Each structure stands twice: as structure tokens, then as C-alpha cells.
Amino acid sequence: MDVADLRACGLSDRAIAGRVGAGRLYPFHRGVYSVVPNPPLEGCFLAAVKACGPGAVLSHYAAAALYGWVRWDGRMIEVTAATPRRLPHVHTHRTNNVERRFLKGIPVTPPARTLMDNAPTLPPKQLRRAVNEALNQRRITPAELVTSRHRGAKRLRAVLATAAPTRNEYEDIVLAVLLNGGLPRPDVNCREGVYVPDFRWSAPRVILEADSRRFHEHLLARADDGARQAVLEASGFTVLRTTWREITTRPDRVVARVRAALAAATGGPAGGAGAHAAG
Secondary structure, eight states: OBHHHHHHTTOOHHHHHHHHHTTSSEEEETTEEESSSSOOHHHHHHHHHHHTOTTOEEOHHHHHHHHTSSOOOSOOEEEEESSOOOBTTEEEEEOSSOOOEEETTEEEOOHHHHHHHHTTTSOHHHHHHHHHHHHHTTSOOHHHHHSOOSTTHHHHHHHHTTOOOOHHHHHHHHHHHHHHTTOOOOEESOOBTTBOOSEEETTTTEEEEEEOHHHHOSHHHHHHHHHHHHHHHHTTOEEEEEEHHHHHHOHHHHHHHHHHHHHHHHTSOOSOTTOOOOO
16 A cells, blocks of 8 residues: 555554554555565555556566466566656656556556567567467457557567467458558458458459468368459459468568559559558
């Protein structure tokens, strides 16, 4: 508890000092107290956040430990705040955009932001395990990681590139990348003649197919893909293809190819004035 919490309980500064002197409150950080001499880890996390002032959040490795994605190893607790403070055993990060959720009563960075913050420093196996746990807990979606522009996004996309998604997960990510890149919303899985393209822009007659090894790796599947593409192209469609690896590691390239195809078909730029590639 901090001084504000204790005052809200009706304690004056003198009463607080009296309880500290009597061993009923234990100073933890400046202005933060514990009712037990050795609080559990979650109590230490909350104390560090409170000591960093209103709006502060648990972040980085400590946040990942709170979510249960990594094992706590006793390092300095990391907190992100608009105004960092110097505190013993606490490493503070400054940001003008504090993203905030609550878990077990502790203000903490949201799941996707927590992974982004850890991605530059966690070893590959540990990062993959953290992503896997976050996905298992359904705290994140793959699309959130693929479309992010945070500095840890590249390593997270590399982790996802080795995954084996379901068709729905794959298509969700492709659609998120397209829309995040400022492209017009395509029709998804809408029939075109005897075929059902993955993504279709009907007026400019452009199709994007999301190939997957799971569905396209054997000889008959590749032959079917070729026949399908020939029929669609004969109907006047430009047919583009992307792969799971490309959409996860180079979403910007997919957006650029689709934008170029739409522009060529319409004779002008595709997307709004503020369109941008997902990087």
C-alpha cells in the first residue's frame, strides 16, 4: 500500500508513522508499505509499480513473469511510467504512451506490448516459449504480432514464421496485414465461378491466394492450384500468391505487391491518402 491507500483508510501521517514504529507496517519503497516483512513476488511487483507513481505499469520481463510466460529469476523489477524514478531494485522505462491493463490487481502492460518489449532481449527459445504460452492462454492473436511496428516485431514475426497455423488463423493474419497496410477491404472466401478465392477485389479483378504447405505441398494440390489460377486469369483476374513465411516475415512486401496490382488494374494508386505498408 502507498500513502494514498493508507490515507484512504483513514490513517493520518502520524498514525502511519506509529504503525511503522510498532512493526505493524513495513517500509518497502519510499511512500510504499507492506503489512508483512517479506511480501510474495506479486506484492513486490505491486509495490514497485506504486512507488513509480500514478499511471505506472509493470513491464518487460516482470510483466511476462506475472502473465506466467517466463520463470522469475530475481532480476530487477521493470516498470514503465511517464516519469521514471530512481528506486533500489527497480529499473524504470520512460514512455509518453503508457498502455495499461490489470492482472491480479496489478497494473501491467497489455499482453502484446509485453511480448514486444521482451522480444529484443529474450533468447530465441525463451521468446518462442513465451509466445506459445501467450497464444495458449488466448491473450494475444498472431495478427497483433504480425502487424505491429514495435521494435521487437521483427523477432516475433520470425517466431511465428515457424508455426503451423490453421486456415482461419492464416487468413485472419493476411486480412489484418492488408487492412493495416491501408488497402481496400477485399471479399474473403467469396465464390468466383466454380472457385472460392481467399481474397478478392472484384472491381479491379485482383485475387490474393494464401498458400500453405499444409494444403498445397503435394503434387496434386500444386496441379490444382495451377488449373485454378489459369481459369481465374482467363476470366481477367490478376492472381497473386503469398505464403505463411512471407506474410509473417515480410508483410510490407505483400502489401506493396497487392497495392501495385490494384493500381495497375484501376490506373491509379490503391488505398487512401494515408495508406502505408505494414512493416
